[in-house]
Amino acid sequence: xxxxxxxxxxxxxxxxxxxxxxxxxxxxxxxxxxxxxxxxxxxxxxxxxxxxxxxxxxxxxxxxxxxxxxxxxxxxxxxxxxxxxxxxxxxxxxxxxxxxxxxxxxxxxxxxxxxxxxxxxxxxxxxxxxxxxxxxxxxxxxxxxxxxxxxxxxxxxxxxxxxxxxxxxxxxxxxxxxxxxxxxxxxxxxxxxxxxxxxxxxxxxxxxxxxxxxxxxxxxxxxxxxxxxxxxxxxxxxxxxxxxxxxxxxxxxxxxxxxxxxxxxxxxxxxxxxxxxxxxxxxxxxxxxxxxxxxxxxxxxxxxxxxxxxxxxxxxxxxxxxxxxxxxxxxxxxxxxxxxxxxxxxxxxxxxxxxxxxxxxxxxxxxxxxxxxxxxxxx
Amino acid sequence: xxxxxxxxxxxxxxxxxxxxxxxxxxxxxxxxxxxxxxxxxxxxxxxxxxxxxxxxxxxxxxxxxxxxxxxxxxxxxxxxxxxxxxxxxxxxxxxxxxxxxxxxxxxxxxxxxxxxxxxxxxxxxxxxxxxxxxxxxxxxxxxxxxxxxxxxxxxxxxxxxxxxxxxxxxxxxxxxxxxxxxxxxxxxxxxxxxxxxxxxxxxxxxxxxxxxxxxxxxxxxxxxxxxxxxxxxxxxxxxxxxxxxxxxxxxxxxxxxxxxxxxxxxxxxxxxxxxxxxxxxxxxxxxxxxxxxxxxxxxxxxxxxxxxxxxxxxxxxxxxxxxxxxxxxxxxxxxxxxxxxxxxxxxxxxxxxxxxxxxxxxxxxxxxxxxxxxxxxxx
Numbered sequence: 194x195x196x197x198x199x200x201x202x203x204x205x206x207x208x209x210x211x212x213x214x215x216x217x218x219x220x221x222x223x224x225x226x227x228x229x230x231x232x233x234x235x236x237x238x239x240x241x242x243x244x245x246x247x248x249x250x251x252x253x254x255x256x257x258x259x260x261x262x263x264x265x266x267x268x269x270x271x272x273x274x275x276x277x278x279x280x281x282x283x284x285x286x287x288x289x290x291x292x293x294x295x296x297x298x299x300x301x302x303x304x305x306x307x308x309x310x311x312x313x314x315x316x317x318x319x320x321x322x323x324x325x326x327x328x329x330x331x332x333x334x335x336x337x338x339x340x341x342x343x344x345x346x347x348x349x350x351x352x353x354x355x356x357x358x359x360x361x362x363x364x365x366x367x368x369x370x371x372x373x374x375x376x377x378x379x380x381x382x383x384x385x386x387x388x389x390x391x392x393x394x395x396x397x398x399x400x401x402x403x404x405x406x407x408x409x410x411x412x413x414x415x416x417x418x419x420x421x422x423x424x425x426x427x428x429x430x431x432x433x434x435x436x437x438x439x440x441x442x443x444x445x446x447x448x449x450x451x452x453x454x455x456x457x458x459x460x461x462x463x464x465x466x467x468x469x470x471x472x473x474x475x476x477x478x479x480x481x482x483x484x485x486x487x488x489x490x491x492x493x494x495x496x497x498x499x500x501x502x503x504x505x506x507x508x509x510x511x512x513x514x515x516x517x518x519x520x521x522x523x524x525x526x527x528x529x530x531x532x533x534x535x536x537x538x539x540x541x542x543x544x545x546x547x548x549x550x551x552x553x554x555x556x557x558x559x560x561x562x563x564x565x566x567x568x569x570x571x572x
Numbered sequence: 573x574x575x576x577x578x579x580x581x582x583x584x585x586x587x588x589x590x591x592x593x594x595x596x597x598x599x600x601x602x603x604x605x606x607x608x609x610x611x612x613x614x615x616x617x618x619x620x621x622x623x624x625x626x627x628x629x630x631x632x633x634x635x636x637x638x639x640x641x642x643x644x645x646x647x648x649x650x651x652x653x654x655x656x657x658x659x660x661x662x663x664x665x666x667x668x669x670x671x672x673x674x675x676x677x678x679x680x681x682x683x684x685x686x687x688x689x690x691x692x693x694x695x696x697x698x699x700x701x702x703x704x705x706x707x708x709x710x711x712x713x714x715x716x717x718x719x720x721x722x723x724x725x726x727x728x729x730x731x732x733x734x735x736x737x738x739x740x741x742x743x744x745x746x747x748x749x750x751x752x753x754x755x756x757x758x759x760x761x762x763x764x765x766x767x768x769x770x771x772x773x774x775x776x777x778x779x780x781x782x783x784x785x786x787x788x789x790x791x792x793x794x795x796x797x798x799x800x801x802x803x804x805x806x807x808x809x810x811x812x813x814x815x816x817x818x819x820x821x822x823x824x825x826x827x828x829x830x831x832x833x834x835x836x837x838x839x840x841x842x843x844x845x846x847x848x849x850x851x852x853x854x855x856x857x858x859x860x861x862x863x864x865x866x867x868x869x870x871x872x873x874x875x876x877x878x879x880x881x882x883x884x885x886x887x888x889x890x891x892x893x894x895x896x897x898x899x900x901x902x903x904x905x906x907x908x909x910x911x912x913x914x915x916x917x918x919x920x921x922x923x924x925x926x927x928x929x930x931x932x933x934x935x936x937x938x939x940x941x942x943x944x945x946x947x948x949x950x951x
Contacts, residue, residue, distance in 0.1 A: 232897075232898075232901040232903055233894070233897060233898075233901075234898060234901075234903050234905045236903065236904060236905075237904045237905065237908075238905065239889075239905065239908075240889075241889075261897065261900065261901060262872075262893070262896075262897040262900075266872070266873065266893065266897075269873060269875075270875055270891065270893060270894070276891075276893070276894055276897075277894065278889050278890055278894075493641075493645070494645065494648060496648075496649055510618075510619075510620075510657050511657055512649065512655075514641070514645065514649060514655075515612070515649070515655055515656065515657075517641075518611075518612060518640065518641040518645075518655075519611075519612075519613060521640065521641075522611040522612075522613075522640060524611055524613050524615065525615060525616040525904055525907060525908070526613045526615075526616065526617065526618065528904060529616075529618075529904070529908070
């Protein structure tokens with residue numbers, strides 16, 4: 194397996210790292226936040242706007258694309274990049290998480306899961322072979338192994354058998370990815386997913402078994418499924434030591450800006466989260482001083498930007514008063530501009546984190562950031 | 573009254589004219605289509621995108637802005653231009669049409685109408701004085717006189733008394749506009765609105781009385797209120813001869829691309845219509861060959877643009893198959909791109925009309941355009 198990940202520098206006071214991940218559609222500087230493009234679009238945004246925001250890599254959801262419009266159609270279009278007009282790197286999940294959380298399950302076996310589409314009720318089947326086939330059809334740069342993600346809390350017995358299934362499926366995914374041609378040129382990277390719930394020995398065992406199979410990167414799964422924040426940290430801390438330092442580490446579905454910085458300090462390189470785009474649609478604004486709701490009366494006659502000092506398109510051109518009006522009037526432009534700002538805040542935070550790691554000042558940056566972020570939230 | 577409108581050329585075979593309207597925020601080349609920005613935003617679009625589309629002037633709805641967020645707030649923001657970030661010309665309607673069609677009416681008098689906001693039930697009052705005050709607070713470049721717009725069909729007696737009220741209100745608007753300071757520098761133009769329903773003598777009388785008062789431009793109102801297309805043409809044809817040739821003529825709420833071209837041939841200079849933006853949200857695409865629905869199965873695997881040969885942003889970057897997917901997935905990006913295309917189609921049609929008038933080929937252009945447009949629609 195060729196080396197796709199290069200470590201540029203490591204922080205001396207924390208486990209934070211600056212890295213560079215080479216993909217078929219370009220280089221990703223890590224640590225990185227990946228905006229989520231569930232249905233072949235990062236909600237409200239054009240690919241040009243994502244580029245302008247400095248997004249390096251986006252995430253596509255295999256389950257959603259499988260049920261609509263279908264991965265065959267996307268393959269006919271020349272792959273997901275061409276279909277949606279994004280020529281940068283794309284990571285696709287395996288669909289496993291959504292099958293277990295969104296679909297109506299029919300039958301689970303060692304080969305995978307038979308389920309009904311939540312869109313039209315069609316009966317579909319997804320297992321390691323099918324998940325890799327779908328991701329090959331999508332032509333993503335980074336594919337995820339098909340896993341079973343236990344909920345929280347989860348008893349030891351379930352966590353153990355789920356882990357065994359996950360490792361077995363991961364091995365099959367590894368076999369499948371080497372045998373399938375991708376819709377796009379360049380090798381598709383494959384990441385394994387460490388499960389094991391809250392049990393340190395199970396996390397270690399899963400990590401060791403996956404590393405023995407050998408993947409281009411490793412994800413920490415089974416987090417952001419309802420557990421308290423401290424529990425998430427614990428799971429990351431118990432898993433990272435068993436992951437190879439020369440492979441990228443991806444914490445799935447995380448999180449808030451302070452959470453990401455904390456996890457970077459624990460050695461995580463990649464993040465994805467629907468928060469900045471999803472809550473924008475409820476009028477929640479992310480800033481360096483925490484979040485606030487645009488619908489609040491105090492924004493009514495506030496002719497300042499969404500965030501003082503922010504250089505995003507929304508903040509350079511529009512006021513809180515205007516955004517509040519658009520929010521209450523249910524105007525699409527409001528969703529666009531708030532999404533724009535929130536994504537900028539996330540991407541800019543990660544950009545600052547990369548610079549701080551390179552400058553050897555990451556822990557100071559993180560502490561100051563978290564302090565300011567929570568000071569305002571508690572007001 | 574200074575001369576704001578300049579006739580550049582007149583067609584020899586039709587009554588079409590090329591003109592230039594000077595406003596406080598720049599020049600408008602006529603004939604022109606004005607995208608509708610009801611709630612201080614042309615739905616789905618940023619002002620930058622409108623500029624990129626070549627929009628010269630947009631329309632704001634006084635009634636909608638009055639009930640939310642309130643014209644006082646917009647005045648505090650420095651006027652509608654600053655509030656919404658559009659520095660080109662804005663025409664505002666008087667609110668009369670929406671008061672009579674959207675609000676719950678309480679009391680009608682010679683001074684105006686007491687009504688309840690359709691948003692929060694607040695009791696408001698709008699008459700000629702208030703409508704001019706609101707439009708001054710918005711700081712629009714072109715204000716419309718407050719009128720009463722009869723429905724169709726409308727009996728002669730009602731049309732007659734409605735006309736008398738409209739003329740009386742127009743006179744009061746003329747008085748009010750000269751006495752009120754505008755929120756923006758530069759003189760606010762004021763257009764009168766000709767009513768009179770389907771009755772030629774009433775249309776003539778209304779036009780003559782308004783011209784005697786003297787306005788910067790004249791609108792033909794009471795059209796696009798449910799009457800058959802031929803009836804609309806008849807009303808325009810019976811009204812235009814009584815309007816001064818050296819003033820711009822505005823046909824309110826019209827229409828489809830062939831309708832606009834027909835009305836240009838009858839001497840109309842300005843149009844506004846919600847059609848291109850509204851139907852985009854239902855997935856209806858305007859093209860030179862008529863309209864079609866993106867949701868149709870035949871678009872499923874169509875990897876061509878929304879319209880072959882179109883140079884709009886949506887057509888340069890995305891396929892019908894992708895737009896159809898976004899439509900069925902209820903994705904905001906789909907609304908944006910279809911709105912973009914439809915506005916481009918409208919604005920480009922008017923641009924071609926202006927060029928054809930200047931070149932003396934307008935009638936040929938119009939006939940060819942209408943022929944091709946309807947040929948496809950009938951397929």
